[in-house]
Each structure stands twice: as structure tokens, then as C-alpha cells.
Amino acid sequence: MSGNSNLETRSIIDELRNLDKNGLFDLGHPLLNRIAESFVKAAGIGAVQAVAREAYFTAVEGAGVDTSGMPPEISAGKKQRFPDLRGETNGKTVEALVKGTGKESLQWGLAAGMYSGLTYGLKEARGVHDWKNSAMAGAITGAALALTSDGHSHEQIVQCAITGAAISTAANLLTGIF
Template sequence: MSSSNFKKRSLIDKLRSFDKNGTSIFDLGHPLLNRIAESFVKAAGIGAVQAVAREAYFVAVEGVGEDTNDIPPEISAAKRHRFPGLRGEMNGKTVEALVKGTGKESLQWGLAAGMYSGLTYGLKEARGVHDWKNSALAGAITGAALSLTSDGHSHQQIVQCAITGAAISTAANLLTGIF
């Protein structure tokens, strides 16, 4: 076995051991910072994959036929092209639009996850208990903050996102351990 193959296996094993041992990939000097950074990186990666997969789906659907009637009617015109400049052809502008859009979406996912994770950790430390109340408050604040990143946000949209964030995080907290 070559030494480069050994190094790759060692790195992969080391990365897998972080989750098993409860240690963090990052050591920024404080558990709160470590948790925020790790959540940010994981969620940003998921956001990037989701953004690219969604755009690939829309390019594939639009490539089915020349007529826009081939696109399922439930997909609105606004959702067809989340990334301005992507129109199904492959050129420099298309790649640039994909990279910019994916970066923006990755940043949004990462900020939301880092903020939620940091808030739940901070509330647990401040209150001395980790319960559904911490999750509800962290979800509400994160939902409201996330709604502020959308274009043309309104007071009603901010409140709806806060309620949705609180409901989802509370349900996730309450269902932890059941499944």
C-alpha cells in the first residue's frame, strides 16, 4: 500500500472519528465558536449541493422541449431561475451566475445554521438546561433573521418566518430520541 493511500485513509478515518468522539473539527478556543463554525461549514456545504441540484433540475426540465409548456405548471416563473443569468446554455456567464448564486445560498444556509446552533448553545449555558424553550426561541430568532435576507421582506413575512422557525426547531427538539 502506498504512503499517499495510507494518508488518505488516515485523514478520512480522522474526520469520521470527530463525530464518534464528540470532538469538533475546529478548535477556535471556545466551545461556542467551535459549534458555530462547524454548523456553518456543514450547512453551507448542504446549501451549495441543494442550490446546484435545483438548478440542474431546472436546466434538465427546460431542456426537455423548446416550449415552456413542458415545464410543470406548479413551478412558477420566479422559481425557474433562482440564479439570474442561468438560461440552460453553457458559457462563462452561466458558470459565473451559478457560482455567485451557489455562494449566496451557501452563505445563507451557513449563517442560519451557525446562528441557530450558537443561540441554542448560548441559551443552554445561560439557563442551565437544554429544552424545547431554547429551541423555540433560537428557531424564532433565526427564522426572523433569515427572512430579512430575502428580497422585499415585510413585517408579515418576518413574523411568519419566526413562527415557522420556532415550530420546526421545537418539533425537532421534541422528536429527538423518538425516531
Template sequence: MSNLETRSLLDEFRSFDKGGFFDLGHPLLNRIVESFVKAAGIGAIQAVSRDAYFTAIEGSGLDSSDMSELGGSKKHSFSNIKGETNRKSLEAMVKNTGKESLQWGLAAGVYSGLTYGLKEARGVHDWKNSAMAGAITGVALALTSEDPSHEQIVQCAITGAAISSAANLLTGIF
């Protein structure tokens, strides 16, 4: 009996943390794909839960205009499809979830690939690698928004660089 036949589902999930789901022949590709898949799943869960929340609020008759937006995201409501079938509502939610999953996966894949590539190229992993990877990831995310402006692209680059640099500098402190 081979090792694959005797492994349980729990063993498979434990190997996920060790990078066991993907083997594309190169550590860079493995890291990009694994980061993309993990983050895309998180993005999908976040999009579905946010849409379900706003749908429940709208259905209850509460005024959601006063509520702060979650995570800086735009409120995605289904007000444009009132009176239509549930199929249209489901299609709108799937489209929104797919877009958000792609954005989260893109951010994680680009960032992870860049930090790995910069570490290999420079021979060191420091805040400079994190800043560069964060800035490029911020630009990539800005370009996925509807009608990105020059100011929005620059702001996202600066924000991405600042957040990833701070995270790198604070690693090990907490």
C-alpha cells in the same frame, strides 16, 4: 512518527462527527463554525442539484411550469441569460450557490450558537431554548431574502419557533 502522520483520510472524516475539524478555543465558536460549514455544504449541493435539474428540464423541452417547486424554494432558471456564453451561466450558478450556501450556513450557525448559549445561560436545554433559537433564526433567514416584509419576518419567526420546538419535543420519541 506523530499521530497526524499516521491518520488516514477515513480517520479524519470520522473525527468530523466528534468536532475534530475546528478548534477555535471555545466550544461555542467551534459549534457555530462547524454547523455553518456543514450546512453551507448541504446548501451548496442542494442549489447545484436544483439548478442542474431545472437546466436539464429546460434543455429537454419539457414544460416545467406545472412542476411543484422544490423545498419551497423559488425556481432558479437561467432564462435571463439565453444565448449568452456558458461563462455567464456558470457565474449565475456560482452566485446562486454561494447565496444559498450562506443562507443555510447562517441558519445552522445562528441556531446552533443560540441553543448552546441559551443552554449555558439557563442551565437547561428545553423546548423554550429551541423556540427562541428557532424564532431568531427564522428572522435572520427572512432578512436574507430580497425585500423582506414585516409579515414575512413574523411568519419566518413563528415557523422557526414551531419547527424547532416540535423537533425538541419529539426528540427521543422516534
């Protein structure tokens, strides 16, 4: 038995720790790495959220639960459902689920990649990472996200920009407190 004592034995935990340090991608530039990593992570979250929401409403409708007493913010999710899904088990339903999930994944990924890239770029350009970078990146990302929705209006774009700026600024200011 000639074993090489120089071989490393790594556990899954070691690999995951290394992944946190190096990231998922090495595209040659930290900006590209951040955008790609943020896109992939958020797109996955968006896909899970879209499928979970559809599964919930399908289960609620199948059980005959009356949703008229639900708060408007919960029942409003029914409006965001995939329009071609009808609870049938056919190819059109599966195709609608895949298309809808893909669209939502793309929206989440683009928003996260855009925000991450903007905050990194502003940090590099200004030389400091502060709430102003977060506010600007949040506003631009919010406006861009509003543009991806169906039937967007000027008011909706402005509201999304303000909301994006407010949320990202609050997140930046609260970092380290909790």
C-alpha cells in the same frame, strides 16, 4: 529493518470517528467551534442544493417538459433560480451560477451557525436545554433568514419566525422518539 512498534496505524474509519468526537474546528471555545462547524456543514448542503435545483430545471427545460402541471410548491422553485442563468455556456452563466450558489450557501451556513450558537448560548445561560431554547433560537433564526430574502415584509418576517420556532421546537420534542 528497524520498525517502531509505537507508531499507530489508523484507518479512515478511525479518523472519522475521532472527527465526530473532536469536531472539525478547535477555535478555543465550544461556542465558536459549534458555530463554525454548523456553518461549514450547512453551507455545503446549501451549495449542493442550489446546484442540484439549477441542474434539474435546466434539464427539464432542455427536455421540453411541460411544468404547468407540476404542484405549485415544485414549480415555485423556478422563481428562486439564478436570474442571469440562461443555459448558455459562457462566462456570464458560470459567474451567475457561482454567485447564486455562494449566496445560497452563505444563507444556509448563517442560519445553521446562528441557530446552533443561539441554542448553545441559551443552554449555557439558562443551565438547561429544553424546547424553550429551541423555540427562541428557531424564531430568531427564522426572522434573520427572512431578512436575507429579497423584498421582505413584516408579515414574511413574522411568518418565518413562527415557522422557525415551530420546526425547531418539534425537532427538539421529537428527539429520541424516532
